[in-house]
Amino acid sequence: MKHNHFFFILAVCILGASGWQSGHAQVADQIIAREKAASEAWQKKDKAFWADYLTDDATYFGAMSPYLETDPKVNFIPKLDQYFEQFKMLDFQMYNPRVQIYDDVAVLTYNQAATVDMGGNVMNYTSKVTSVYVKQGNKWRVVHAHESMNPSAQ
Numbered sequence: 001m002k003h004n005h006f007f008f009i010l011a012v013c014i015l016g017a018s019g020w021q022s023g024h025a026q027v028a029d030q031i032i033a034r035e036k037a038a039s040e041a042w043q044k045k046d047k048a049f050w051a052d053y054l055t056d057d058a059t060y061f062g063a064m065s066p067y068l069e070t071d072p073k074v075n076f077i078p079k080l081d082q083y084f085e086q087f088k089m090l091d092f093q094m095y096n097p098r099v100q101i102y103d104d105v106a107v108l109t110y111n112q113a114a115t116v117d118m119g120g121n122v123m124n125y126t127s128k129v130t131s132v133y134v135k136q137g138n139k140w141r142v143v144h145a146h147e148s149m150n151p152s153a154q
Helices: 002-043 047-053 077-086
Strands: 054-061 087-102 105-118 121-136 139-149
Touching: 002 047, 002 087, 002 105, 002 121, 002 139, 047 054, 047 077, 047 139, 077 087
Parallel strands: 054 139
Antiparallel strands: 087 105, 105 121, 121 139
């Protein structure tokens, strides 16, 4: 009888872990898709996407700025048309994405290869990116992002 009880508990644990992994895989896929959609939205100059993508208190450390960017509704969204023209994303590739999930918070880390046009100067570079997502309602939104350009960037 003890053995039957043990196997029952083991089966419940295995099935529970399988469901947990499946749920985490679905969330990871959603987060990665959302991140890729952000690059596509930048290329399409989609302000509505970006207004919805960031939390109201989102922060950002950019690869080429020494400053912490804050308050996107005041400091970023109103200037998007200008930013779209200054920084054109020509190509974006995501490599080695990893999503760590903690209830309603997810941390996405990945390597990036990008080709951008910065005011007429085309640049190819690679970088390391971290995006922290928080689930608000039924939507995953970015609360913080950090991009560090690799030293060999041109």
